[in-house]
Amino acid sequence: MAAISPEPPATSSEQTIQSRETPQPWSGPREGEGPLDPIYVFLMIAVPIIVGALFTYDHRNQGVRITFIILCGAMPAKDSTFPTQIERNMDSESFTYTSIPPGRNFRLLRILPGASDDALACEVFVSDLDNSTPYTALSYVWGNPDKVGNLELSGHACRITRSLSDGLRRLRKPDEAQVAWADAICINQNDDIEKGHQVDLMGDIYDNAHHVVVWLGPDPTTSASEAFRCLQTINYKLYTKTDKEYFYPDEKEMGTVYMKTEADPEPRAMSRPVGRRSVHRSVLGEKGTDCVGRLFDLSWFSRVWVLQEVGLAGSATAIWGDSSIEFGEIASFIWNVYYTEELRHALGDEITQKLSGAPLYSVWNVWSTYEKKESWIYRTPLLRSCAELIAGQCSIDFVLVLEASRYFNATNQLDHVYAFLGHPKARNPVTKAPWLQANYSLDVQEQHRLLAASLSQDSLNFLVQAHQTEESLRLESGYPSWVPMWNEKTENHADAFWEAWDASLRKEEGKTFKTYADGHRLRVSGLIIGEIDQFTRTMESSDFDVEKDFGGLLIDLCWDLAGRRPNPYSPKEVLAAFASTLSCHYKIRGNQPLDGRERVVEQLAGYCMHLNNGFYQAHLVPKHGDGFWNLNTVLEVGKSFTPSFKSHAVNRRFFNTTDGYWGMGPSAMQSGDICAVLLGADVPFVLRPKGDAGEYQVVGQCYMYNFMDGQAVMASRAGESGYDEREIILV
Template sequence: MPPRNKDSYCYTPLSDGPYIRILTLYPGHQADPLSGELQVIHIEETGEYEPLSYVWGDSGRCSEFICFDKSIELTTSLQGALQRIRKQDQPRRLWVDQLCINQNDQEERSRQVQFMNTIYKNATHVLVWLGDDPLDESRNAFELIRSLDQTFKNKEEKEKFRVRYTEQLHKQSVEDWAPLEHLTNKAWFTRGWIVQEIGTRAPATLYWGKSECDWALINGVVQELADFHHLRGRFGLKTSLIKYMFQRFIEPPRLSRHANRFSLMYELQRARHCKLTDPRDRVFIFLGHYSLRMGNTLLAEMRADHSKTVEEVYVDVATRALLGDPERSLITLASVQHPKLPASPGATIENDLPSWVPDWRRSEGHLMSEPVSPHCAHGNRTSQVTIEGGLLSVRGTRVDVIEICSKTLKWKEFHCDPTRKDLAIESLWTDVCGETSFDLKTRYMDDPNSDSAVFAYLQTLSVGGIATALRDGRRYQDIDRKDLFARGLAYLTKALGTSNLVSPELHQMAEGGDYHNWTRDADCAASNRAFARTQQGRYVLGPRVMQLGDILCVLYGGKMPFVLRAWSNGDFLLVGECYTHGLMEGQAVDMMEAGELVEETFHVR
């Protein structure tokens, strides 16, 4: 940074209460120094203003902003953003975190986090800076967005598009989609804070180099592309990031497919892919979210506190979620996803968190216990939880023991690829289930009154096909079991082709089944998980750290069963949630009430 000729700007401390600073950016031309003034004002008396959303980039301050004839250092990224949005003939009222918050005052930073949602919710218009465009890609990207928008508005053109990018996808040029790939891979789309910055009703404009595009237009195209997951995969389009963040802070109808968002734990889980410099902000970015108004007073009382360690923040929010809402609390335990877990007593967990506290810095896979899921392994029994000295005590019953586990399943493990020889659908059946062929004769758990083993197997790998029902907007209970079976069998017969492993009867039952839906469900559910069989013959899709000897149990309040690991002095470690065919509708509680299983308290470290 060139030597400054002016003294550094000295921030006046903000008054107690909801006060913020608004920046007035003075007009100027490209080469003119950036200058303006800061005004302290009550958050409800700001008048019209536009917040700026951008990527900080390198934290080094290489430029300066002149405020009241004093100097404030800027990052290069912010300098470029302000130069791009500055008007030549009139001032512009803005809110810019790097300037409107005293970055050297930790206490002020923590207090201002509480107001972030209100700042963006009350905005006249949101400005988004994607960065410079040295390769001149932005114009083509935004032109493609506008072209796709017109295509999707025309019924005939939309059908031509569907055929071209499903049945004839392999013939399409990658180059045609390169502009959109480059757009969706911009760093801004993975920045954690944008979840609330762009998640309100305020209109927004995206600026990339010299080009600009309306945010609602981009999102409309992205929503249309949502069902073309093979297209998105082939051309490297990360449009799912855009779909995720659109209006994330606007309360949806209670009965919509977005009702998952009323759970803070679900929102923390969904945001795991976002990038944040400070891991504590994975919690703090949601402090203005409507899920905090859903009756859990302990969560509603939570405040941003950057004096706490990451571990203290994560333990605090998990504890508040577990103790403050018995009806929905065990989604907290379902959010636990260990990349590693000690195999035997004596070792320690590498992240310094109790095993029952989710580490939101890591993203291992999809959450099976979604709030809108119809599964109820708990049999409508409310959670019974206490926490003392880092030890979680929870009521439930142990059902079975893991006997054999697969390796970790990869993303697209069930993608139909004729060149693959090591098909997971076959190896899991033979190596884990211990079966030699697919037919209707073999019954699940060797029980003549149970489902066929093949049906149980396909349902387990796809977590019951719940995701398809949610995508289609249908009630899970309204889907015929024959349809669910046909989907899985359609994949099975397509993957194995003319193999004599599959009986003629199953080939016939597969006719009319949509293998695409089963593949999509299984790829999502099984990614980064392991498939297992228990001592009693149950099929389990569970955490990748699951191992021989782990205990399968049902905990009160849990939509899914859980896997625990016996530890020292009668205590346990939480391994994670799992899907177990035959335990998803409260059967374990029925067995307990019939005297076949015993209720107990599990102490989890």
């Protein structure tokens, strides 16, 4: 969250924003005063330096946020506002926050009218959240704390970050006051109790806002107008299906094509055929790509608090410099980049990779999951379809929302969790109590443990976010393996999956399972379904580069391991089991169009036609009168295999168990680890026996064909041997 800093330095015990009457610039001794006392000069220079040094020590060792302003008083410059007598600083008035009354009350900011070059003046007042006057919420980044702006707050001079000052100026009008909310001013940042209470209300604060303005910052390179033009044009062309154009390729593009027949054996040049190509490159032009890249380089897109601030908005407008755009255009562009191969190619790898991180998780995991029907998401056709797709195929829970947390930055590491407490899924679906209350006195490890223990009351799906390395499993760090670190993204990070499966029948039967968190231990129940035997090397993102046939070479790697041990699959099931394991296939819910997503072997066939023809010829060519794959398989269906394979395989290994079952599991696995269905989790897990009998470390989630939709639970109920329910203690 952003911070407001006082103009004169305050003592560390004060929880006030100090200000004073506007003084005259210091310009040496006044007429008649005579020369300054040398002792006074010494004190005026030395004291601020000493105080600054002390506060710097406190900042580095105790975490106290002290701004650059404290250090600026060492030597008064020509335009310094330091008073000529030390006593005048002591007599200055100070702005002091009054306590917010209990209940759903919060502060608002009245921005007084003014011209663009007028001083910024505001008034702060307390309001009832449920009966407040309409207000605009400002979403912005803190910015460089060394760059400050002046603010007159309720008659007192204060200094705030330049980023906040610029954002408030964008909201100001010349002829009428504007009511706004900005966290740095409306929350007493020095009062952890108030801050925790107001953070709990922030979801409702943004939800109730009349409008949200996203202040992206200044535009020193004048890129905003061109970037916004590119986004709007590309979105429109994709939505109207006018993103392709016909053209006549020249000889350089396709060479000359010759044809000869038996009747006329002399080769003759054919007329040029008509081609069809994407218009994205022409839309981007010479400058567009760089301007779009600068847009998504802005720090706003990496700040964790923006997820809630925009996601809850009824309407949202982004402002960059002097240009503005409806925020739905930005989110639509992010979505289009993910799903449009030609657009990714036009933008290049650097921008595509940038958008596939934090921006994509913003759209998929957070903004599309608020289910606020009157929001900008549902007024944008593409994004409404996105939200409906996610709701139709995934069970939206708080774990899905938290998956985005580690892709963003936060000044306070606790905010990787607290920034999501305003989401409607941040509450127990039965008791409606919040999973966690904001409490800034906790350390990060304890916060994570408390949240994990709380989430276990509903499901164990949060375990998919516990990412381990071989080193972390060996170290006796005292950090439980079942507690995710929501503020960290490890080098071996693998995308979590759980939303579309039901390994323990938790969803189908609508039941909860008993768990018990005892300090660093979590007691659960589960079924052992296998023991890890052999596995491939860890598959990497670079394995899907063009020079490695976009992952085509991995097919042989995994197939070779799959054949090292007899498997339990029937001959007709083998290819389905193999293809499903590679892509972590799931059953399509409801009456979805038959677009090939449910035909996983056909997906693999289309993929291998292009990228591993040897495997295709050996295993996937239709035989025994089965006919041929249709043209749709060749051109379209196979495309859906690549993103699924890459998403689930990167930083994982293909493995087999001692019983011959196949799976896709964590990089940190080793022989002797077990695979288990934990009752209350929607996917299986790889666990490592540890210490006392019944104790296990969580190595990571896994996919195992024929165990993803409750088969092990049903086998246990049917009395099949080897599927006995047992207590499992996670440590």
